[in-house]
Amino acid sequence: MSYRGKWEGDAPQDKAMRWGSIFPAIMAAFWVFFAWRGKNALGRAIGIIQLACKILGENAALVLLSFGTLGAICVFTWVWVAMFTRMFWMGNYIVGGVPLWHLDTKMMMLATYYIMMYLWTLGICSNIQRATSAATVSQWYFHRHQIPKASSKDIMQAAFTHSTTTLFGTICFSSLVALLVRVPLMVAPRRIAAFIHMFCYSFITSPVASLTNPLTLTYAAIHSQPLIASSRAVAGMRFIDTAGYGTGKHPRTAYKFSKMLLTATRGITALSMGIGAWVTTARDINGGSAYGYIVGMIAGAIGWAVLGATEGCLSNIVDACLVCVGSEGPNGGHCREAQMVFGG
Structure with missing residues (x-):
């Protein structure tokens, strides 16, 4: 596609397309490699996903929560796209008979703020779903045999109310920390990342990697604890690193393998939608390369959100079940099936 434009592949946008295609190719190669290494844990990984489907079947209200999110x-x-385009793009100009969108460079800081608020809001919505799912799974795990048995709708409503009231500040804080800390730590060199970790540890007194771990919010929702206290508990829970180990020369935890299988499906769809929208927009709009990037990011975010209604729901259930198994210890007997697949 990069050679089909009027520049015949010599424009910066065309070169960016060609070099950018290497990234999803590398991701696909890594996914295939990790799947091959984890082949010995495939049985347990499928068992974990089947257990999550069983829990979802008995708590059908979580499906409504997913599609509501x-x-x-x-x-x-x-609404955000309408506000962003109204603020960021100056208007439609005719240059040589070709319509062009004029980019106002003076609004870059405000546009960055809009993008950060958009990503933060997405994180809050996703974490509300995670906290509600965790509380629902916790009730199923520890109290499913109690009589009288509460309905799935009542349990989910109580968990949702708890997430949007008592835990709402924790959810917002977790989303903000993940946005401001986790991304720089992934991008920055190792020494800079270590300095950021030490700096944050001096103020928060908790490992940054554990603070931004999604399991921390799951633990906080299950045990109704603050985020920092939950991060310390998760950091000391060795069961998370050893849950469901496979056998063979290259053992891999079945928990991580099951998460990879779910995330791969979601990631491939989001990447396909984002890159497809980027290429199509860049080829159809002359001079609109920046606009093409924005459309691609939005399309990828929408694809990620759409798959989140199914994959995200199962992934949250898997995380919550893991925390429940790890919390009750090796002598717990609330769910023997979970103990078997996670190796508790």
Whole structure:
């Protein structure tokens, strides 16, 4: 596609397309390699996903929660795009008979703020779903045999109320920390990342990697604890690193392998939608390369959110079940099936 434009592949946008295609190719190669290494843990990984499907079947209200979260994200994205384009793009200019969008460089800081707020809001919506799912799974795990048995709708409503009231500040804080800390730590060199870790540890007194771990918020929702206390508990929970180890020369935890299988499906779809929208927009709009990037990011975010209604729901259930198994210890007997697949 990069050679089909009027520049015949010599424009910076065309070169960016060609070099950018290497990234998803490398990701695919790594996914295939990790899947081959974890082949000995495949049975347990499938067992974990089947257990998550069983829990979802007995708590069907989580499906409504997932699609409700998806609908909220789509509505917010629609409103945000309208606000962003109204503020960021100056208007439609005719140059040589070709319409062009003029980019106002003076609004870059405000546009960055809009993008950060968009990503933060997405994180809050996703974490509300995670906390609600964790509380629902916790009730199923520890109290599913109690009589009288509460309905799935009542349990989910109580968990959702708890997430949007008592835990709402914790959820917002977790989303903000993940946005401001986790991304720089992944991008920065090792020495800079170590300095950031030491700097943050001096103020928070908790490992940054554990503070931004999604399992920390799951633990906080299950045990109704603050985020920092939950991060310390998760950092000391060795069961998370050894849950469901396979056998063979290259053992891999079945928990991580099951998460990889779910995330790969979601990631491939989001990348396909994002890159497809980017290429199509860049080829159809002359001079609109920056606009093409924005459209691609939005399309990828929408694809990630759409798959989140199914994969995200199962992934949250897997995380919550792991924390429940790890919390009760090796002598717990609330769910023997979970103990078997996670190796508790």
